Amino acid sequence: MSGAKDRDRVGIIGIGQSNFRSRRDDASYPDLVREAVVPAMLDAKLDFDAIDAVVYSLSPDAMVGIGNAERLGVDAVGGRNKRFLRINTGGATGISSVTAAYYHIASGVCDVVLTAGADKVGECGDSQTVLNKIWDPTYERALPLGTINMLAMSAVRYMQRYGMTEEDMAYVTVKNRRQAALNPRAHLRKVVTIDEVMESRVISWPIKLMDCCPQSSGGAAMVLASEQFIRDNKLDAVWITGVACRAETYWMGDRMGTNPTAEHADAYALGRSFEQSYRMAGITDPANQVHIAELYAPFSNTEYHAIDAARLVAKSGESVKRVRDGEFELGGRLPVNPSGGTLCTNAIAVTAMARVAETALQVWGRAGAHQVEGARVGIASGNGGDHQIFGTMVIEA
Amino acid sequence: MAYRVRPAVIGCAIRPAIIGRDRSLEEIIYDISQAALADAGLVIEDIDGIVVGCNDQFDGRAISVMMASGPTGGVDRDILSTPSASEHAFVLGALRVASGHFSTQLVVSWSPTEASSMSEAQRLGADPYFHRALPLDELSAHALQASALNHVWPNAWVFAEAVAAKNRRHGAVAWPDPPARPRAGPARWPLTERLTTQPVTGAVAMVLAGESFVAEHSCKNPAWLHGMGWATEAAFLGDRDLALAPALVAAARQAYTEAGVIDPTAAFDVVEITDATAYAELIAYDALGLAPRDTIAARMADGWFARGGRLPVNLSGGVITFNPVFCTGMIRIAEIANQVRGCAGPHQLEGARLGLAHAGSGFAMQYQSAIVLGAS
Secondary structure (H helix, E strand, O other): OHHHHHHHEEEEEEEEOOOOOOOOOOOOOOHHHHHHHHHHHHHOOHHHHHHOEEEEEEEOOOHHOOOHHHHHHHHOOEEOOEEEEOOOEEEHHHHHHHHHHHHHOOOOOOEEEEEEEEEEEOOOOOOOHHHHHHOOOOOOOOOOOOOOHHHHHHHHHHHHHHHOOOOHHHHHHHHHHHHHHOOOOOOOOOOOOOHHHHHHHHHOOOOHHHHHHHOOOEEEEEEEEHHHHHOOOOOOOOOEEEEEEEOOOHHHHHHOOOOOHHHHOOOOOHHHHHHHHHHHHHOOOOOHOOOOOEOOEHHHHHHHHHHOOOOOOOOHHHHHHHHOOEEEEEEEEOOEOOOOOOHOOOOOOHHHHHHHHHHHHHEEEEEEOOOOOOEEEEEEEEEEEEOEEEEEEEEOO | OOOOOEEEEEEEEEEEEOOOOOOOOOHHHHHHHHHHHHOOOOOHHHHEEEEEEEHHHHHOOOOOOOHHHHOOOOOEEEEEEEOOOOHHHHHHHHHHOOOOOEEEEEEEEOOOOOOOOOHHHHHHHOOOOOOOOOOOOOOHHHHHHHHHHHHHHOOOHHHHHHHHHHHHHHHHHOOOOHHHHOOOOOOOOEEEEEHHHOOOOOEEEEEEEHHHHHHHHOOOOEEEEEEEEEEEEEOOOEEEEOOHHHHHHHHHHHHHHHHHHOHHHHHHHHHEEEOOOHHHHOOOOOOOOOOHHHHHHHHOOOOOOOOOOOOOOOOHHHHOOOHHHHHHHHHHHHHHHHHHOOOHHHHOOOOOOOOEEEEEOOOOOOEEEEEEEEOO
């Protein structure tokens, strides 16, 4: 394998996102996709004839209640008689879709690729009812396992191993809500206090209601292009310089043991994915070379092990103190989730794409009120399955 | 050719119809992945990344790729999934090798039959407001397509019967073991029982590698990717002329441009077409440029598409012989790879050098792909 700098680069030339909300009764599912595609195409200053291929971003079909619902999105992305395929890696789907679009171009087959999708998590009834069905029906589903208690177990282990407290978890929520308040696209924008988080009802100890992401509806879209196309057409772009994906075991029972892959406090495969992305981008000291991070963390506790896995701190567990010191908030040394992150907006099919999009906007200098001053190098991540499939990217101005 | 690195298929495994319940889905996926690796002379440590084609509705799980990370060898490895179609997993695996970022890819697809009703699982794919209440499943959509073709080509049903008979004859050679030949399936007018086949459980896997890996590892008989096209039609059947296949025309154009194929009627030694029904094969002859519609009758009379003919189509017996619904597209690609590698088994065509695989899936073949593979 070789790095992006050995070849023509792939750039991001257009971004579109919904204003994410609990419900969007005014828009059908394809309408939501279109709502993101139109601004992305306008941003790229291209018409649909320029699009060589579409990568459709959609996680579990059951979330929208339609099998292979990507088929109904074909017209919303202008996909008729064009190259079209869909990606699903659960919560990582959005970043996996950008990754797949990247390979369409890096292969030499396509010059311009649109990746887009939407979700109506807020209208699916109850996303946990769907997500309870991701576990093996014979052995683990009946425990019962859910995505919340799965990560509550990770939180307990992180507390035991690194000394994180419930207040430390609340601190992440307070930080991200304060940042989301500056982002008009974020779903939960109300500023909250440590006490309010601590007093919110327990969902699965130690995770409380305000430690949880919302169920959001909305869409996201991005247009990627080859360096040659960007230069020939004198387009503005930011560049994907590192890209990787890594998976862990499916089985929760395999997350208990002394092997690093079995340490449920940490995010082993996320760390491995970041290693590969950094290698490709030539980043050797991420804590000092990265200016902004959008890390997929649907529950407050998971932001800590994401920061650890991205090596934004010297050793795992150090993130707890550094968040308390304000190092990772807007105005701090290396803002994490300046958009408010997954904790404030989670339209599952495109949540990880939003991490990439927000990182791109930051290094482009176009993030708006939550812009990180002087950001030139950013990282993004996505987590899918039962904290199992991870995607990472490095994006540079 | 546009690829930065030229991909090749260096290992293939097609699991014959899986009858009975002695293997779990995880075991089936493990078996097929290991069989493809063994065929390539590799072990999982040689694999840089994995792409799986699997479908939540057929598997009865949400995010069915999750379960596959273990049995495919995806733990601590890069794994993606394309639930849109099995053939899309091949496409993405090939793109990843072609990018030069990966030396190798394992692509895997499967299709179980444990769903209490395949028809009900497929019905979930119809939009909930207009089509789902019809009721519409894949066989009904194929029947509507057959009707559309009969309408514009009143004798089409005669040739559909002949195509099905040809493929069943080929299937008897390719899969001599009787359990591999499922019974005739349920009918939907105008599809008679002879034109349909019961779904069976099946699995397929392939190993792809870039040209330097092939050279360094002295891989035997690689099937080189010459061209690849894939495209989709609209979702609403009312927005389509079901007797035509514009997405397949587009996909073929992409593949032929990459492969430098100017005259598809004379370019290929062997072809595999996704005959979800025999009508789909008739439509594909025309859309792939293998035989314009007004020439099909004469060519079939001459045995053009049969074993021993000028352009044998579906020597494997096609879908009508072996119908693991979701992975039939990737099986077509694996069959052509095996033909040009010279290891197709009892149905090997002597001297096959360049082959064309057609993969189609979804309601009335919404997704269409064309893959050109060659021995050199």
